[in-house]
Amino acid sequence: MDVTPILDTLNDAQREAVTAPAEPMLVIAGAGSGKTRVLVHRAAWLIDVEGVPPQGLLAVTFTNKAAAEMRGRIETLLKLPVNPLWIGTFHGLAHRLLRRHWREAGLPQGFQIIDADDQLRLIKRLLKNLEVDDSRWVPREIQYFINGQKDEGLRPEHLDDERDPDRRQMIELYKAYEAVCERGGLVDFAELLLAAHELFRDNAELLGHYRRRFQHLLVDEFQDTNAIQYAWLRLLAGDQSVPFVVGDDDQSIYRWRGARVEHIHQFQRDFPGTRVVKLEQNYRSTGTILNAANAVIANNGSRMGKNLWTEGVDGEPIRLYAAYNERDEADFVVARLRDWIDQGNLRADAAILYRSNAQSRVLEEGLINARIPYRVYGGLRFFERAEIKDALAYLRLTVNRDDDASFERIVNRPTRGIGARTVEAMRAYARANACSMWRAAGAVASDTLSGRAASSVSAFMQLIEKLAHETETLDLEDKVDHVVHASGLIDLFKKDKGERGETRIENLMELVSAAKGFEPDPAEDMAPLDAFLAHAALEAGEGQANAWDDCVQLMTMHSAKGLEFPLVFLCGMEDGLFPHQRSINDPNGLEEERRLCYVGITRAMQALYVTYAEQRRLHGMDNFSVPSRFIAEIPEEHVEEVRPKVSVSRPLRNAGAGRPRSPSNGMAEAGVRLGQRVRHGKFGDGVVLNYEGQGAHARVEVNFENVGTKWLVLSYANLDLM
């Protein structure tokens, strides 16, 4: 056996992980240390050298993209297709299991997957039905609660109301939500995982089968597993199969959606004898960038501990720019990009990263003015577009009449005289008889409703029946094509004036061609339409349909995770923005922000610019800002300030203090400046964070040591300067 291609390109640590004996393995893989490579080569090693059959392996990732990439790379390395190898996201694999074993899982055969948007609509409707005040019980919060519980593996019956009426109501709503889903055969994302876990937990024989089958479990981005995913993994691993998990505790940035880094520690307890390998050699960034990243992350406690290093050059210093305001910041970025492009570099090799999406606007304006093509990541994806979801809802109703989410979405779209009152009557009936909207519609149309409304409802029902009947024998593409037209959606958007209607029609056509190109997984054994609908829900598609090939990349630091760019800008590095105001007072939150900063810095390969604005317009108000504390955590020897300001003694730690503010600002006369220590008669000592307004209206934001931050009117506050 020639193992050269598998081991050749690996360093010692990587090789140790790849060739390790069949024992539990935890690989702590720093940014840019070849984490995917280790997983891919481990899979190849197991198959090619250890002789594990491909179907004896299960590889789990967090995104579809990562799953596709991993499969592709394994096939390239082994030079053969590995179809029997299960690679997918937790959700994708759970879905596969549930389709195979729907009976054991207690699901209807044709269950449908709903995405977050469907789920929210369902909850809103539920609140209306139950006549719950949606200003007191905010749909988003209920959704968050339900998903949070499911992520922890908890059903309503597991929950204790703790004699708290609010919590009790939440639990009731969770219960009611479950009932609606069950009635409609609807499964949300968290439910996929939860149901898959229960499937294994409650079916010893089935679990035994999969335990015997999967001798090796490979897990990517392990630091992002939530409780239910981890529980599922543990159950599947049993004491026979060998888990090989790869992650980076310093890149855990999704705690807010259930991810628990603690699983890295838990893993070592649950699998005694776990080997730990650290990958610290970095193949991406310059020494300077790595030193900066190491220094920043070192301020976090409770780390596994890791120091990235490189054999490569130190490279250029990190450039820091203190912009006057957000437009100046954009101008600066654009100017640097101009240089970069003029030097013959690719636009696509440059990325502008920011903390929150709202920041992209000003940057985009700058890029548009400079005629620099760019692409913004994030936003609505293909299968999330309203018109696409409309069409899918029609398709879903043809498959499953009881899908209330889809029913409500399209019952009056295009408008067909079924107004709010009619729908309300149906809801009342459905509620009273605990049946689906479809059945309610049938009943209500024949007795309760007036002639006009009744005939509209009947017409709608006939339309759906007709669509189902007419498309019964068609293949997938023609089915979608027919439904898109016969539903009246195309005609509806034709009436839309302007470009919007056109794009919508184009998108619907795109849906038809997506159906044409869709290749169902032969292993899945599902009707093509069912498979297509599941695919649409599980894989929302690309963010931007057709982007220019070579354009500057704009995205949040979250979406930049896993990517790398020769030139990176980190913009809006200001306290309050980054670290974000909502996390700033919570030590855990602050540490997560710092990890995010670490992720941001380590995206850069050659050059890194860090910028902040001394004044930023936020929510329509001008605010003065303090440079991000993370800037001060970068060792000064790695930083070069662009356009250093005059008469500033400590530019990094006290930037802005020495520069005159806008001339009309009354604060300077009052002797108040950012960072100024002040004493208040009642609140005690604090530091000025921000100020705004003039004259009698001038206000300051002070962070008091004991009582937190407060806005005070300067003329009343009687602050003593210290």
Add this chain to the structure above:
DNA sequence: TACTATTTAATTTTT
């Protein structure tokens, strides 16, 4: 039912 005025709130996002 469609358009317009008013109110409200304002991270991060994959599945």
Add this chain to the structure above:
DNA sequence: TTAAATAGTA
């Protein structure tokens, strides 16, 4: 500021 959701009007 602005985008989205809601309420009010033609």
